[in-house]
Amino acid sequence: MRERYSEPLTLDDLADAASVSKFYFLRVFTRVVGVTPGRFLSVVRLAEAKRLLGDTGLTVVEISARVGYGSVGSFARRFTETVGMSPIQYRRLRRGAAPSRDGGDAFRSDTGPHGSLLGRVSADGVCAGSFFVGVFDSPILQGRPAAWTTLAGPGPFTLHRVPVGRWYVHGDALGTGRGCADGPTAGSEGPLQVTPGAAARCPELTVRRPDWSRPPLLTALPFLEQPRPVG
Structure with missing residues (x-):
């Protein structure tokens, strides 16, 4: 394929x-x-x-x-x-849209019941400046997240106002550190059930280089993309 x-x-x-x-x-x-x-x-x-x-x-x-x-x-x-x-x-x-790390509420729904999601990000052979964690309705990292956050490094995370339902949690490294090989990274867990007013717990989300069985990443939040110089 x-x-x-x-x-x-x-x-x-x-x-x-x-x-x-x-x-x-x-x-x-x-x-x-x-x-x-x-x-x-x-x-x-x-x-x-x-x-x-x-x-x-x-x-x-x-x-x-x-x-x-x-x-x-x-x-x-x-x-x-x-x-x-x-x-x-x-x-x-x-080709040049300015990356933005703001607007964590941009894709969340303000209607209907919500809960929260707690977890921890770890890195397996990946050094990164920061990490993205988002909640999606698909086992593939695609479309727009229902809620998301960024972390300065591996560690705990909390996603607030996650709509009630069954969700997949995806993580990605945002830029590599000195001495690290470039290439895609990913981590996924789910499906996880979020209930009204409760805090669901996500198993440890390990971000690593994907193997052949990991589908490519398709979501396109601005700060997940590297603009290509023109000219």
């Missing part, structure tokens, strides 16, 4: 590559990765689209075709729903 994302891969194609039946492949893949093969393939395609939007001058139409979409409208709609902004907005962000 990571090598042939532009092709119209089917479940049969993927199972054949793994030399197992499609039913066994679907069951084991979903259990190990946490999402279905189809969902994983969609995430891989959109992650490549993010890279092309930020690092190349290709048009949205050209990028849509390169990542396996037959319709630019379908691509733009899926990108916007999953990343949290349109392809054009994302390109502008990558």
